[in-house]
Amino acid sequence: MAVHSFDSKLEYADDSGFSTNLVEVSGPISLEGPDRQATRVNSTVLRSTGAIKTSIAGFIDDNTITATIAYTAAGYALLGVLFLARSTKYWRVTLLDTSKLTGPGFIQGLSGPSVPEDDRLTFTLTISPTAGWTHAAS
């Protein structure tokens, strides 16, 4: 059965057990990623059967995790300090069914607030993994 996005949260901590300095990022509007992509390594040879190209799996790149967040001065400042420190934290996305995506990463991007007419302010947080991320069903 499908799972609703409601109650999904993004947190970070100093350790992989999420027991030290655990902080929840307030006001998430949407979360995406990690965008896991395996490199496609071409293994085609001139004598490949049926003239069909072949490939093998290469290295895996988790790319980035992005979050769109409702702007508050305090929340933005907190992430700004983390961004400038270039600290690696352990990040955790928890979904409504308690399944989790976790992994280490640093803040690669922290956009300035988007300031549309007659709408709330938002900003985009981009997290770049420093190692592989994992998914746990619950």
Added chain:
Amino acid sequence: MIEKGLYALLAGTSAVTAIVGTRIYPGKAAQNAGQRYVVYRRSFTEHRRNLRGSGSLKRATITVESFGANYNDAKTLAQAVYNAIGENGTSGVTWGGHAVRIARWEDETDEVIPPQMGDDAGVFSVLLDLVVWYAV
């Protein structure tokens, strides 16, 4: 309920009450209400959400209608209502416990309700459409 806050604002503004007294009504005016009077209606309130549920930020659309026996009376009252609410950002202002981020005018419309029968004089009104961003 921001409309209650709007009522508190208008009822607490002497420039408005000097004209209408206590004749500030939600939805419709009282039967045989004397001239002049104000009627306000909330069209809808949009609750801005995030993934963790409803946030505190809300956007309400409210129409405030000022009635008078003639065009000038309605206009004078509408101007008093307009001034009471203000036009620009009202950061730090609260209406009935709601923190108003901005109260912004959308439209103004003049209307005439013609006489319905021989001894009826008709009535003039000015509709002011207001958008209010506020936090609970």
